[in-house]
Amino acid sequence: xxxxxxxxxxxxxxxxxxxxxxxxxxxxxxxxxxxxxxxxxxxxxxxxxxxxxxxxxxxxxxxxxxxxxxxxxxxxxxxxxxxxxxxxxxxxxxxxxxxxxxxxxxxxxxxxxxxxxxxxxxxxxxxxxxxxxxxxxxxxxxxxxxxxxxxxxxxxxxxxxxxxxxxxxxxxxxxxxxxxxxxxxxxxxxxxxxxxxxxxxxxxxxxxxxxxxxxxxxxxxxxxxxxxxxxxxxxxxxxxxxxxxxxxxxxxxxxxxxxx
Amino acid sequence: xxxxxxxxxxxxxxxxxxxxxxxxxxxxxxxxxxxxxxxxxxxxxxxxxxxxxxxxxxxxxxxxxxxxxxxxxxxxxxxxxxxxxxxxxxxxxxxxxxxxxxxxxxxxxxxxxxxxxxxxxxxxxxxxxxxxxxxxxxxxxxxxxxxxxxxxxxxxxxxxxxxxxxxxxxxxxxxxxxxxxxxxxxxxxxxxxxxxxxxxxxxxxxxxxxxxxxxxxxxxxxxxxxxxxxxxxxxxxxxxxxxxxxxxxxxxxxxxxxxxxxxxxxxxxxxxxxxxxxxxxxxxxxxxxxxxxxxxxxxxxxxxxxxxxxxxxxxxxxxxxxx
Ligand SMILES: Nc1ncnc2c1ncn2[C@@H]1O[C@H](COP(=O)(O)OP(=O)(O)OP(=O)(O)O)[C@@H](O)[C@H]1O
Ligand SMILES: [Mg+2]
Numbered sequence: 001x002x003x004x005x006x007x008x009x010x011x012x013x014x015x016x017x018x019x020x021x022x023x024x025x026x027x028x029x030x031x032x033x034x035x036x037x038x039x040x041x042x043x044x045x046x047x048x049x050x051x052x053x054x055x056x057x058x059x060x061x062x063x064x065x066x067x068x069x070x071x072x073x074x075x076x077x078x079x080x081x082x083x084x085x086x087x088x089x090x091x092x093x094x095x096x097x098x099x100x101x102x103x104x105x106x107x108x109x110x111x112x113x114x115x116x117x118x119x120x121x122x123x124x125x126x127x128x129x130x131x132x133x134x135x136x137x138x139x140x141x142x143x144x145x146x147x148x149x150x151x152x153x154x155x156x157x158x159x160x161x162x163x164x165x166x167x168x169x170x171x172x173x174x175x176x177x178x179x180x181x182x183x184x185x186x187x188x189x190x191x192x193x194x195x196x197x198x199x200x201x202x203x204x205x206x207x208x209x210x211x212x213x214x215x216x217x218x219x220x221x222x223x224x225x226x227x228x229x230x231x232x233x234x235x236x237x238x239x240x241x242x243x244x245x246x247x248x249x250x251x252x253x254x255x256x257x258x259x260x
Numbered sequence: 261x262x263x264x265x266x267x268x269x270x271x272x273x274x275x276x277x278x279x280x281x282x283x284x285x286x287x288x289x290x291x292x293x294x295x296x297x298x299x300x301x302x303x304x305x306x307x308x309x310x311x312x313x314x315x316x317x318x319x320x321x322x323x324x325x326x327x328x329x330x331x332x333x334x335x336x337x338x339x340x341x342x343x344x345x346x347x348x349x350x351x352x353x354x355x356x357x358x359x360x361x362x363x364x365x366x367x368x369x370x371x372x373x374x375x376x377x378x379x380x381x382x383x384x385x386x387x388x389x390x391x392x393x394x395x396x397x398x399x400x401x402x403x404x405x406x407x408x409x410x411x412x413x414x415x416x417x418x419x420x421x422x423x424x425x426x427x428x429x430x431x432x433x434x435x436x437x438x439x440x441x442x443x444x445x446x447x448x449x450x451x452x453x454x455x456x457x458x459x460x461x462x463x464x465x466x467x468x469x470x471x472x473x474x475x476x477x478x479x480x481x482x483x484x485x486x487x488x489x490x491x492x493x494x495x496x497x498x499x500x501x502x503x504x505x506x507x508x509x510x511x512x513x514x515x516x517x518x519x520x521x522x523x524x525x526x527x528x529x530x531x532x533x534x535x536x537x538x539x540x541x542x543x544x545x546x547x548x549x550x551x552x553x554x555x556x557x558x559x560x561x562x563x564x565x566x567x568x569x570x571x572x573x574x575x576x577x578x579x580x581x582x583x
Pocket of ligand 2: 314315316432
């Protein structure tokens, strides 16, 4: 019990301090907040002309999720690379706390920023463009947003674990940015993707989360999609956890914790 | 009774590759068959030139690197087998500007690591205040580390390393790049820590510092142990007699060559000091060379002469230079 409380406290404090670091850096804040807004704005502008309600929801939500994904995919891997540069990665590893307990709240902090930017985007759409996304099932919609962002955070966690071992894998996060847009069906319907890509998009949790959001907005039931999204997110987390131990040992063998 | 740090036949090699198209792989043997032990409460120095393998040795001891072969135990625990058990009982501080969260305040940096080291929430506040006081940063704790000077960062680093009150401390060049007054304060702090019963393993390039602080010293080069003993033992182990320092101006190379061939002279090194030239002549033990050295130098150009007993630096140069 005591250990659980300890772990929860650790996660809480690291999450809080990480948010503080984000808040200090104007660049990071910009990346995480403004980026999704720009995406969504262009989407609203393009699709407003059309006047199709369903399409507006599709585009607006997709664009916003797309921005969050971009910020998350790149930030998760770059963050750890930064820690390597500043020498703190070694200190994190040298500490007795399990590394997964340090990385998870970092990803969580990014998810928090993602959530914030989603809210800002929706408000922005409402007050700057007079577009209110009509949501039929509010609670289903909110749950879908939460699980999408949580699943993205878990994916960020998985990415950051790999950065510990592979010095160059921060580039992986950047490389995943654009494929993620397509895979998740953020902006183009999944139906138009070639068949061989579809299995990939089915194991990409945000696909399901976003589908849940759209269904909830349109008044259909989002719960199955949410459940799949959660299951995938949990799977990412478990894989990350299992990998973190092995990759850490491997990093100690291959001397990849520091720069030299 | 086991030693606090016990290193037996420790080896570590690194594979590095160079070139883009024709990748050539090389193996660097950073630490080779190193053995030594540090006793409880001891302040142990690890000396050696750049690239000798000091940092690599420390990183194996603090569980950041796995040994290629050999065994290292800290507090009786094998660092390769049970890293987690070692981590909570040791502290690590390295010199330089890195290793802090620039965008957090000093206090938040300490909070972060207090949490990572499982310092109980109840005692965190007092512990952090205590440490800030100890390293003379009280009153600046709310400022962001970005704005800290080198010395301040180094002191914050030390506070971080002490958060969980570790039994063993590893200090890798803690005084590097710090002004003389700051370095002295830091040394005083290290002495106080030893008096408080901590076992400390320290690396440094400042011989005076090592001489002043260390109970015992290991000199390593190219990953291998060259000598091990108290500073006094090291000084007497290398066969240096008297050392004569002569400050001159414009001494010709021929004169230096002549001195080298004198009876009883072991080594001669010449270096430039501003507009002066400093000649350090080491004699063989028991030899009286002052007279003959001065005779070999035209006394028109002699500025100052000093005769002294060999220092740790002399011993170090003799050990490392001769290997
Ligand atoms: N991660 C690494 N990859 C490849 N080679 C490495 C790595 N770390 C250290 N080395 C090599 O191992 C050798 C020992 O390095 P180490 O950093 O231990 O020396 P040191 O005694 O601490 O030197 P200094 O006084 O300069 O700090 C050097 O030749 C160095 O280039
Ligand atoms: Mg070093």
